[in-house]
Amino acid sequence: MRSMLFVPGDRPERFEKAIASGADALILDLEDSVVPDAKARAREAVAAFLQGRHPARIFVRVNPLGGEWVAADAEIARHADGVVLPKAEGAASVEALAALLGAEPPPILPIATETPRAVFALGDYGSVADRLAGLTWGAEDLPAAIGATNSRHEDGSYTDPYRMVRALTLFGAHAAGVAAIETVFPAIRDEAGLARYAAAGARDGFTGMMAIHPAQVAAINAAFTPSAEAIADAQRIVDAFAAAPGAGALQLDGRMVDAPHLKQAQALLARAG
DSSP, rough: OOEEEEETTOOOOGGHHHTTTTTEEEEESSSSSGGGHHHHHHHHHHHHTSSSOSSSSEEEEEOTTTSSSSHHHHHEEEEEEEEEEOOSSSSHHHHHHHHOOOOSSSEEBBBSSSSHHHHTTTTTTGGGGBBBBBBOOOSSSHHHTTSSSSBTTTTBBBOOHHHHHHHHHHHHHHHTSSSSSOOOOOTTOOOHHHHHHHHHHHHOOOOOOEEGGGGGGGHHHHHHHHOOOHHHHHHHHHHHHHHOTTTTEEEEETTTEEEEHHHHHHHHHHHHO
C-alpha cells in the first residue's frame, strides 16, 4: 500500500470521491474526525459501505481500546480489509483488538506512538507480526500527551523527540517484518513540501504513507512507486549476482555492490511487482 487516505466515517458522501483519488487504501475513520454525537451514524455509514465491492482496500479506524465505543466499532470493522488501531501500546494491544474482532480478524495497522508508554513497545510487534498490516506512527497525539507545545520546528521539520519516534517506528516495523507506513503531512496546500516529505519517507525505508486529503494521493503514489531507472538498476544487480553465484561482491557500472545491495534490489523489485 503506497497511499492510505483518511475519510471521516460520518461523511459517506466523500467515500466514492476518496476511491476516485487513486489511493491504494481508504481509512474510514470512527475516531478523531467523528464527534461523539455522530459515532453511531458513522458506524452505520461505514457498515453500509463495507457491503459493496471496491477497487481500493478499505480499512476502518476504531476508537481506542478501553473506551466506550471500541466494541461497537469492532462489530463493523471485522468486515473490513483491515483495521487501524489508535493509541496502540505493543503486542498486547493488537491481541486485545483481535479478540474483539472475533474469529479470523482482518489485519491490524497499529498507530504505535500516540502515548508515552507506546514508544517503549515499538520493538514488541514481532510476536504478533502475523496479525499486522504494517506499523505506523503519528506526531499529533504524543505531544499533547506529554504537554509539548509542538512536534515541529518553524520550517515544518520534526523536533528531536519526534524524529526519534519516527525512526523507532521505522525500525520496529522492519524488525517485525511488516510494512512501515509514514504518517500524514498536514499542510494540504503545500504541494512541494508534501513531495519532499514523501520522497524522504521512501528514501528512509518507509513503504507507504497516510494522507488526509485526496489531492495528496498522486504525489504519495509517485514517491512510493519505484522509477523505471531504479527498477532497471535493481534488475542489473540481481542479474549480476545470478551470473556469479559464488561472488560476495561484484563491480557493476564502476561501483562495488555486495549482499546489502542485492537485498535492496530484490526488495525494490518485489515492491514493483
